[in-house]
Amino acid sequence: MLKVWGRKTSVNVQKVMWTVGELGLPHERIDAGGPFGGLDTAEFGRLNPNRLVPVIDNDGFVLWESHAIVRYLAAVHGQGELSAAGEQQRALADQWMEWANTMLYSDIIYTLFLGLIRTPAADRNVAAIEAAAKRAGERLAVLDAQLAGRSYILGDQPTVADIGCGSLMYRYSTLDIPRPRLGNVESWYQRLTERKAYQDHVMIDYQAMRVPGA
């Protein structure tokens, strides 16, 4: 049985759970991290010495790093589907996953999400928040061009590329920030929100995470 450690409010856990949902995998999710704690135990340290979620244990095979987990589960259970058919398509999916982590993640999660939801208004770095929103919009224009004429990032079906990028889009699209009009990104995000696995695992209300004064 696949075990997944991680609270459902963690965007990195959400990537893994969205994958689990798309693949319909039997699993057990164990709340850990955030208010649940549990990352400082010796047992958890043996699972992930970084003391971060997500971590999986798949019949004794332990793996951390959300994108590695997403790729592994897709490779084992979603060949030709979530894991695209062919080396070049898989390399392109990797490219977009890495792009999401290096070009979007920091601005959307660290600066915008933590800055607006986990930081009281009085303590906010407004200039950094404005710059991150502008940069994220400019970078998403690159994805907008890729999505022209495509339902999902690589074509007609979702792949791990959509999981890497799309997992950030619920927060990006619902935070109180200015966003440029990007028609292809908006249609793609709309398509994601119609998928049950995305609704169940990514569209998790984060208002309870708001600190007083935020």
Ligand SMILES: N[C@@H](CCC(=O)N[C@@H](CS)C(=O)NCC(=O)O)C(=O)O
């Ligand atoms: N690069 C790692 C980052 C993992 C990470 O930063 N996890 C955060 C949650 S998103 C965490 O465990 N924070 C401590 C906590 O939740 O208590 C991945 O993609 O899995």
